[in-house]
Amino acid sequence: MFADYLLLVIHYLLLVYMKGILLVNLGSPRSTAVNDVKEYLDEFLMDERVIDYRWIFRALLVQGIILKTRPAKSAEAYKTVWTDEGSPLIVITEKIQKKLQKLVDVPVEIGMRYAEPSIETGIRKLVDKGVTDIVLFPLYPQYAMSTTETVIEKAEEVRKQKFPDIRINYIQPFYNRDIYIDCLAESIKEKLPENFDALQFSYHGVPERHIYKTDPTNTCNLNDCCSRENNPSHQFCYRHQCFDVTNSVIKKLGLPKEKVMVTFQSRLGKDKWMEPYTDETLESIGKKGIKNLAIVCPAFVSDCLETLEEISVEGKEQFLHGGGENFHYIPCLNDEDRWIEVVKTLCEEKLNEFYLV
Structure with missing residues (x-):
């Protein structure tokens, strides 16, 4: 009853x-x-x-x-x-x-x-x-x-x-949920070429002042605080969260840190944006011996203009023009x-x- x-x-x-x-x-x-x-x-x-x-x-x-x-x-x-x-x-x-x-x-x-x-x-x-x-x-x-x-x-x-x-x-x-990290890591692993010199994580950029504005704790200094454990600003800090995703994924994949880099794309205007910049990095790393590059954009879950044109087309041209030889874009999660x-x-x-x- x-x-x-x-x-x-x-x-x-x-x-x-x-x-x-x-x-x-x-x-x-x-x-x-x-x-x-x-x-x-x-x-x-x-x-x-x-x-x-x-x-x-x-x-x-x-x-x-x-x-x-x-x-x-x-x-x-x-x-x-x-x-x-x-x-x-x-x-x-x-x-x-x-x-x-x-x-x-x-x-x-x-x-x-x-x-x-x-x-x-x-x-x-x-x-x-x-x-x-x-x-x-x-x-x-x-x-x-x-x-x-x-x-x-x-x-x-x-x-x-x-x-x-x-x-x-x-x-x-x-960004820090295990189910998401596992999903992203598995997707990257399937698409990562066998022979690559570096894996570049390119995140959408934001002006540095945005990081300070979204920090209610006033503890962010855009320096060592991103790697500090249990920093109260982490839940609002875009920069920390980007590095956290990268570190979690490369740990899951067992990749050496020296083969991985983090950069930030899509800056607008003359204000100071988060560094290092994706375009400047792509233009220079070929001359530093990185000839085979894989690149992924984990700020996006769906491919869009910023990934399909800015990275896959413009980014590839910048890398090849700067001395690179093989450029491999890893798609977003999309509808996997x-x-x-x-x-x-x-x-x-x-x-x-x-x-x-």
């Missing part, structure tokens, strides 16, 4: 509090047309957590200078990676969604921080299906002001303004089945937390 009653209560709760998953990625222009790229860059670069100047100075820089020339150049770059299905980032995220949907019993939608489908669009699709409790998954392994933080802030803004009755449970950065299992596990953990509230 009690068991039957308990089942009825659980069934009632499932009906009243219906759950769903929202996967959130960076975003992409609607097309490779210059105007679409300009619209996308305007939304992206005017985000105060991407370019953290006061609004007037940000507007002068972005709308007064960058958007005058960069959209045309970026549009040409997007054309080199665009597929028949559309933007690689959107297409891959959709594939992740479809594979995950087959493994879970709740609705799964996607949203992008910039452009469409937006975070609001994704939440609305879930709400239209009766969802009241959402697990929102920012698809970034490491924490940064310009990635995880801006996604959560945007989602909260949308929730408060448009969907005040729903609850959102956010998946936190998973083992990665989908990681996504499933992380989402289910947060889904289960709703029952504990």
